[in-house]
Amino acid sequence: MQARIHVTLKNGVLDPQGKAIHHALAGLGFAGVEDVRQGKYLELELADQDRAAAEQQLRQMCEQLLANTVIESYAIELDGEAVA
């Protein structure tokens, strides 16, 4: 079972890495870029198991390790489908 996780900074949280990329793109002559936000992307390969159990486990992984939920939010996809 394949899971994809996106961890992104919450709106309103300053994103210096995104700002640096934005600046670098402008320096390379790419006009028309209005904003850049950088996040993390993870692909997890899970042993076959119950989908509900996998969802719960992935949510726990995000809460405990993968995302800093004070400033970051996360989105989970399991086999290509978004998990609420």
Place this chain on the structure above:
Amino acid sequence: MQARIHVTLKNGVLDPQGKAIHHALAGLGFAGVEDVRQGKYLELELADQDRAAAEQQLRQMCEQLLANTVIESYAIELDGEAVA
């Protein structure tokens, strides 16, 4: 126009960050994780323009700055649709 870019290590390229996350998850008691790969995720807000021009510009950004194409591949989505 919103673009989403995923930059991931090519298959076969060692991913020490993914390995570290895998190890940490195991240490926290998450069994059943077989593999973890970490990538980068970028959200770009582009000024309104021609879609074809935006696609071409995004591809150039990836080639020139966002991805190290020797070891990384990239995938571009524009307004939620994958760009070939």
